[in-house]
Amino acid sequence: MRSLLTAIALLASTLAAAEEEPKPADRIEQCLVCHDPGGDGAPPVDGKQLRASLHFLNDVACSDCHEGYTPEHAGGELPALAPGEQAVVDKLSAASWGEGGSRRRVTAPRAYLACANCHSGEAEAYAASIHGRWLREPRAAAGPTCASCHGSPHAVTALAPYALAPGARATIPEDRRAMASRCEACHGNEGFARSAGLDPEVPATYHDSIHGRLVRVGSPFAPSCANCHAPPPAQGGTHGIRARTDPASMVNPARRREACARCHQGVTDSFASLIAHKPIQESNGRVPHLVHVAFSWLTTLTLLFFAFHVVVDFVYELRTRLARRSAPPASDAARTVVRFDVHQRIQHAFMLSGVILLGLTGWPLRGAGSAEAAPYSRAFLALFGGPHGAAIWHRVGAVLIIASAAYHLVYLTFLASSKRLPLSMLPTPKDAIDLRDNVLFMLGLRKERPRFDRFMYLEKFDYWAVFWGIVMMVGTGFIFWFPAWFARWAPSWLITTAQIVHGEEATLAILFLFVVHFYNVHLKPSIFPMNWAWLTGRISLETMKHEHALEYERLKDDPPPEEKE
Numbered sequence: 051m052r053s054l055l056t057a058i059a060l061l062a063s064t065l066a067a068a069e070e071e072p073k074p075a076d077r078i079e080q081c082l083v084c085h086d087p088g089g090d091g092a093p094p095v096d097g098k099q100l101r102a103s104l105h106f107l108n109d110v111a112c113s114d115c116h117e118g119y120t121p122e123h124a125g126g127e128l129p130a131l132a133p134g135e136q137a138v139v140d141k142l143s144a145a146s147w148g149e150g151g152s153r154r155r156v157t158a159p160r161a162y163l164a165c166a167n168c169h170s171g172e173a174e175a176y177a178a179s180i181h182g183r184w185l186r187e188p189r190a191a192a193g194p195t196c197a198s199c200h201g202s203p204h205a206v207t208a209l210a211p212y213a214l215a216p217g218a219r220a221t222i223p224e225d226r227r228a229m230a231s232r233c234e235a236c237h238g239n240e241g242f243a244r245s246a247g248l249d250p251e252v253p254a255t256y257h258d259s260i261h262g263r264l265v266r267v268g269s270p271f272a273p274s275c276a277n278c279h280a281p282p283p284a285q286g287g288t289h290g291i292r293a294r295t296d297p298a299s300m301v302n303p304a305r306r307r308e309a310c311a312r313c314h315q316g317v318t319d320s321f322a323s324l325i326a327h328k329p330i331q332e333s334n335g336r337v338p339h340l341v342h343v344a345f346s347w348l349t350t351l352t353l354l355f356f357a358f359h360v361v362v363d364f365v366y367e368l369r370t371r372l373a374r375r376s377a378p379p380a381s382d383a384a385r386t387v388v389r390f391d392v393h394q395r396i397q398h399a400f401m402l403s404g405v406i407l408l409g410l411t412g413w414p415l416r417g418a419g420s421a422e423a424a425p426y427s428r429a430f431l432a433l434f435g436g437p438h439g440a441a442i443w444h445r446v447g448a449v450l451i452i453a454s455a456a457y458h459l460v461y462l463t464f465l466a467s468s469k470r471l472p473l474s475m476l477p478t479p480k481d482a483i484d485l486r487d488n489v490l491f492m493l494g495l496r497k498e499r500p501r502f503d504r505f506m507y508l509e510k511f512d513y514w515a516v517f518w519g520i521v522m523m524v525g526t527g528f529i530f531w532f533p534a535w536f537a538r539w540a541p542s543w544l545i546t547t548a549q550i551v552h553g554e555e556a557t558l559a560i561l562f563l564f565v566v567h568f569y570n571v572h573l574k575p576s577i578f579p580m581n582w583a584w585l586t587g588r589i590s591l592e593t594m595k596h597e598h599a600l601e602y603e604r605l606k607d608d609p610p611p612e613e614k615e
Contacts, residue, residue: 074111081112081119100204115164115203135163138185161203165196175286180293191245199232199288219271219313227265229288230274252327258419259325266424267415267437271313278309278325314534321537324545331550334543341547345554352558356566359489366492367575386588387605395587397458401516404450408523409560410434411444416553448527455520474504477514481507501599512567519559526552 078100086097100106105115113119139160166173176182176196184193200206210223234253236242243250256262256275264272280288281300292299300309306322314321326333331342390398411434414427434440465471483500485507490496505513526548529536537545572580583589595602 074109074114075106077111077113078106095204099202102207103204104206104208105203110168114167115161117160117164138163162195162197165203172286172289175290179286179290180296181291183293191242193246194236198236199229216311221270222272222274222277226276227274229276230265233275249327255327255329257421258329261325263415263418263424264437266418266421267428267431269437271438273313277312316534316538318534318537320540320542320545321534323542324533324537324549330546334546337543338546338550342550342554345550345558349554349558349561353561353565356562360566360569362489362492364569364575371575385591387591387594388587389583389589390587392587393457393461395584397454397461398584400450400454400457404447404454405559405563407443407447407450408556411440411447412556413560415440416556445531448524448531451520452524455524472504475510475513477507477510481510499599502597503600504598506597508566508570515559515562519555522551522555523559526555 082095082097082100084092085095086100087094177185181194184190197203207225209225212220212223212226236246237248238250238253240250242248243252257266261272261274265274276288276291279291279300281290281292281298285298292302294301296302297304299305303319303323307317307319310317310322310325323334331339411431414430415437417423418427431437431440434443462471484502487496487500488507491499529540529545529548530552533545570581571584572578574581577593581589591602591605594605
């Protein structure tokens, strides 16, 4: 009986002690009496933010991190630190890198050490990672703490769960993608990056890569920093990121293919070497660099020359139009002849539709490397269903120009078999002479205009530029359509060169179409608002007489059957 009474007494005293011990939430509220909003020497804490934090929701009290504190504490970090802990605290107290890449004084270093009390696995992975190197090496620059990535411990929230299935795209939650901005806070900060021996241009080169551009235009699948750099969870996950030179790093050449295989099926080492934090023309050897330089000169010189030609032609057209204002209409102005047959017009329609579609869906992605242009690119691509919807339409445009090219080759074969192939479309030395003389004529330095046959030098340039463009764009486009397959046999420098050619040729083609072709077909004063031949297939004899004098004279002597009376 006495034993039973003793047991009951002990139980009652235990229950009474438990009732006296305040719950974690109550203990937090006691702390917030002084710390929300702070004052009288108490560091401020946002109580609303703290109550919504993951720590509060999991009953983590203030004193669980700020060990040794009580509601009546008089300040100071308690208890005394072990020698190893003291070295860490000294570094933390000296400086830490916060969001925005600015140095921030750590006012509660003991609390940072407390993370390991609950998150021991993450703490061990971090301690062995490249981010934890500064804690291991006395001379290393002060690096990131838990709060540098996760934010203030008073505001930590749960991250959305997700998993990457090998070789399959998975939607990356926005809160995890937002972590990339915290990576940039340090890696894009020149002061910190230089002190830590890092390249501060890494974020810029990432944003200009295909992955970075897709992120900026709203792709939910495009990878950010951790998707490539973090090892699997069993190896520490995002807390266990290693230096690129470490064989255990996911971006080390030995494991880079494994990182790419998270999203891409059938990848090879050649494919994996395509992505690097370098400007594309500076990666994979000298060939991409030389191709980039060649295309830069080609684009610049071509556009400068033809822009000059357009300006000279426009001034000449205005002078001619003013001179003809009082002249009576020409007798041949109402008579027309066939310029393009129905097959040529259908081919042009395919090509026109394909090029416009390719430009509308490809140009915004190319411009998304710029932070200023990215919001406009994202809004524009939304009209096509976002970046991945636009990718489908881009391929539709590619199919249209391939169909146009195939149709044209069959058409040429038919003309050749019937001995009606227009060899006058072939460039000749006379075209160079005609170009020189025509520019001099439009400048008023030559009295007579050159006499052109059925095709003048501008039309020949347009025609053969399309042949060049089809080979360049379709050939390199297929590489992007099936990159992993091509990377099985093609060296990485060839695929990188294809990336440069595709982008540079697209830029040249779009700018040429709007600077030169659009002017010659629509904006030229003598034909504004357009030359209707691309729709009707016919031009007036007056236009032929002016633009194609040699053909006009030949038609007068031997008109085609449909023009004979």
